[in-house]
Ligand SMILES: Nc1nc2c(ncn2[C@@H]2O[C@H](COP(=O)(O)OP(=O)(O)OP(=O)(O)O)[C@@H](O)[C@H]2O)c(=O)[nH]1
């Protein structure tokens with residue numbers, strides 16, 4: 001992290017949405033963390049704000065079942081979404097989570113940006129593709145982050161990055177390599193989020 005890296009001073013859980021149609025707990029700008037189940041969304045939220053146990057995490061997919069809102073520095077909401085693409089979840093549950101995420105992203109006027117996470121070892125999935133399509137339809141600015149880079153050696157990691165960049169047709173600077181374990185990329189991602197908040 002360089003000396004300009006923002007640091008989070010205060011953070012608190014301010015509410016959750018469990019069903020489509022419910023409203024976010026505040027009208028402040030929101031940045032949502034999206035991705036497949038188990039990709040590391042809740043862990044990344046904790047790491048970004050420097051609090052180990054704020055958002056609940058689990059080894060098993062399907063941990064986060066509601067949309068959770070965390071107020072950061074009384075300035076914006078970091079939003080921990082439930083994961084999608086969890087193959088073993090019952091069909092009705094999968095449908096419910098999908099509807100919940102879609103209705104929130106569609107109806108909230110305050111979603112300033114989305115960070116879409118992709119597991120460095122697992123790569124981009126069909127479900128990610130559907131999510132990207134949906135986000136594009138809504139026109140919400142999106143950043144991409146590879147997660148769990150600590151689990152890959154350099155060459156494999158480089159390959160994962162190149163693959164994702166070419167699949168998405170994005171510029172290299174739209175992708176951040178992160179590890180919640182080592183802290184890699186966390187400062188960079190935080191800087192990007194603050195830049196987004198400050199953009200007109
Ligand atoms: N090695 C490593 N493990 C990680 C990292 N980030 C998350 N994990 C692990 O991945 C598992 C899933 O993390 P979560 O943060 O609960 O994942 P999630 O995306 O919130 O999952 P759902 O809420 O089920 O959608 C946990 O066992 C974490 O410890 C990372 O950077 N490196």
Ligand SMILES: [Mg+2]
Pocket residue numbers: 041042043056057063064080081082083
């Ligand atoms: Mg989670």
